[in-house]
Amino acid sequence: DAKTTQPPSMDCAEGRAANLPCNHSTISGNEYVYWYRQIHSQGPQYIIHGLKNNETNEMASLIITEDRKSSTLILPHATLRDTAVYYCIVRVDTGGGADGLTFGKGTHLIIQP
């Protein structure tokens, strides 16, 4: 699986959009981009994933560049409860076999009141 690079920490004001970047310059054609987040001392929570196209769900939007070498997770109206460590993971489609996810250190997003 390709490696990812994320800033170690970011601040965002409550009510503003939080934009979390992720670089994955070695991503290959069959690798998806996944985002998870982990609130302190809890299990990680799935947020969103995508392959090429931009994706949106009730939690967030995922913008993937045309060359797929980077992506941005957008939380449109951040709240204090969005304070967490956000992990960007690129993962090959194993075509029928389930293996584990590779988590880096992620970005610690702090929402300021």
Add this chain to the structure above:
Amino acid sequence: DGGITQSPKYLFRKEGQNVTLSCEQNLNHDAMYWYRQDPGQGLRLIYYSQIVNDFQKGDIAEGYSVSREKKESFPLTVTSAQKNPTAFYLCASSTPPDRATDTQYFGPGTRLTVL
């Protein structure tokens, strides 16, 4: 409610003792996973199981053992051979993977402290 349960939330053991961490899911997921997390670090895969009676070593399997006798359960034993067992242990499960929905769902974790 459907979900993944891990018990207990906090566990203390003396050095040299084996300890078994529980993980149960009622999501009807085929695949289950165990991860370890150390302070300030990401998660590292210990073992995973795609189906009942089958499991595979992850990146840091040494000093750990698992069993998968039932679809719903995937207990992890931390043996005395594990050099640094104090950590936060997370269990996860996922549906049979297809090209669009291979996401993992995590339990609340067990924090193990070996004294």
